[in-house]
Amino acid sequence: MTDAPAPRRGRTGIVAAVALTALLAIYVWLVALRAVQLIGTGRGIGIALGVALLVAPLLVLVLIAREWLLALDVQRMADELAADDELPVDDLPRSPSGRIDRAAARAAFAPHREQVEADPGDWRRWYRLAFAYDAAGDRSRARAALRTASRLHRGKGASGDLP
Structure with a gap:
């Protein structure tokens, strides 16, 4: 095989x-x-x-x-x-053209933001928040969250501010 x-x-x-x-x-x-x-x-x-x-x-x-x-x-x-079987799953509803339903993305976003607020030193939470931002259509905040996740992943600490 x-x-x-x-x-x-x-x-x-x-x-x-x-x-x-x-x-x-x-x-x-x-x-x-x-x-x-x-x-x-x-x-x-x-x-x-x-x-x-x-x-x-x-x-x-x-x-x-x-x-x-x-x-x-x-x-x-x-x-x-x-x-670790923790990769974010993209299971948001989509339109027939394939676009993510923005209302569903915004609703799914809140728990990720709350998780980061609860533990801002966890790169895994920042990583998931980045993809929640992306699904909600906020590319600049998604990129900022990915940069924070990367800093934490490399052990350099976070700014502590949510994008």
Whole structure:
């Protein structure tokens, strides 16, 4: 008996993320190359523009690294939860088009928020809260909750504030 192949959707997402990161890396490299050339002109405006163009690629690299590190930790957390049979289950009612019923998502959200308020130091609760936020359509708070879960998972503590 052979193992079932991984879902195609998951592989497609990783391939797309790696491809986009590679394209962005090429773009950043080209911008940095032009920045060095501008600095090499020796003129005040060329140096100023070159320095400004060097800051942008460095900022992009930091932001990309931050997102990849978060993605890796979110996967580690999901693996741990799956191993303990605690992975959040998406059993919310959906419309015929597949959209989550927002009223049901908001109703299901409250218990997750209460669990985090009761124990804000538990990354597992923050992880589940993130997916409750996502189901309710609040992507920015979902991301903030995932970042908090990641900090706690890595042992760096939480801010204590709910997003």
